[in-house]
Amino acid sequence: MTGSGQFRRQRRLALSVAIDTVGAGVFLPLSLLYFVTVRHFSAAAAGTAVTVGSLASFAVVPLCGRAVQALGPKSCLLVSNLLTAGGYGLFFVAGHPAAVTAATFVVTASDRLYGAAWPTLVARLAKPEELTRWFSAVTVLKTTCLGFGTLAATALLALAGGRGLEVALALNSASSLLAAALLLGVPVPAAEPPANTAARSNTRAALRDRPFLSLVASQTLLSAAWLIPTVAFPLYLVETLHQPAYWPTVVVAVRYATATGLQMRVTRGLSGWSRSRVLRLAIAAAGAAIALTATISTAPPAFQGPLAVLVAATLALAELASKPTAAAAAVSLAPKGDEGPYMSLFQLTWTVSYAVGPAVIGVGLDNPPLLWAALAGCVAASALAHRLRAPLRRSPPDRLPAEAPDLRKRVEAPDLSP
Structure with a gap:
């Protein structure tokens, strides 16, 4: 079965990804406009606050990797969705640039966790030869849903102005909660434990x-x-x-x-x-x-x-x-x-x-x-x-224990031939 076919069988997972991405498409193109129009920040202040919060989130990248190890990819995706919903909820009450920075940090830190957990989840669900097709199928789904979300954002702005921006923000936050609820029913095979826990x-x-x-x-x-x-x-x-x-x-x-x-x-x-x-x-x-x-x-x-x-x-x-x-x-x-x-x-x-x-x-x-x-x-x-x-x-290789060199060869050799 192809990777895309396997992904279609994971209907709850596909629906979770779709809803989450549509929500992002509804609000993200309008995020700076929201802070300028609804929260009454200057464009420079809003842009700086968002940039600082986004850059600060890179500090949690190592912690995200450890979290995926400790909790598993599915649990981390759930946590990421919940943090995203909470972070966007903070946008409603962000009355100072520092608050915008803090809320943006929560949202983008949850994205860092999602970025660590999602490929790991795919590795649990897909066979090695299906990985590229899986990632391609997900890319198509997310691109399509992001486009629909962006069209919806344009319609909300045209129909309701500033009120439409608030609706877009609420929909984005709600989409993350719904995506998390759908993930609860997604079965994920357990990973094989590392042979040498000291060498994780x-x-x-x-x-x-x-x-x-x-x-x-x-x-x-x-x-x-x-x-x-x-x-x-x-x-x-x-x-x-x-x-x-x-x-x-x-x-x-x-x-x-x-x-x-x-x-x-x-x-x-x-x-x-x-x-x-x-x-x-x-x-x-x-x-x-x-x-x-x-x-x-x-x-x-x-x-x-x-x-x-x-x-x-x-x-x-x-x-x-x-x-x-x-x-x-x-x-x-x-x-x-x-x-x-x-x-x-x-x-x-x-x-x-x-x-x-x-x-x-x-x-x-x-x-x-x-x-x-x-x-x-x-x-x-x-x-x-x-x-x-x-x-x-x-x-x-620097990272595998001495007892696993043959595994490394089997994993790498087919994929990196000239």
């Missing part, structure tokens, strides 16, 4: 695992490119290139349509490739997209919008090839049944760029050629980090 994985061991760290570094650097269609282009096309205001909408729509419509087809098409080869292809496609981005300003105005759409589609294809494959590779590299600390670090591959990227792009758009060069440098560094994985793999 931890954050320090994951940081010493050079192939895994190379994967994290490569994917974190690559994720800077994913921000171009949704963060950079809306400002760049309208403010810098003076294109009609509909082009950013077209760009974002194409990005999401490509991801939703082609995710499973691309996954099936690449199923015969090694994970290393798929990741190299994604890095190359991202580099080509950035090179094309750098030429947009020199093109005739009539071609600038279509070129941006082409960039968005190329990056979407690279992202939907890279993300599920990298997640499956990370799970395979982690110790079987003890994935929590590894997965807590792996979430940096998408959370770092979304935390600091908007600020960097906002400043960088004062000098677009320099911004594109910097993003190209990130992709080049991603390729280098990925290339370093192969020779480092020949080194003895």
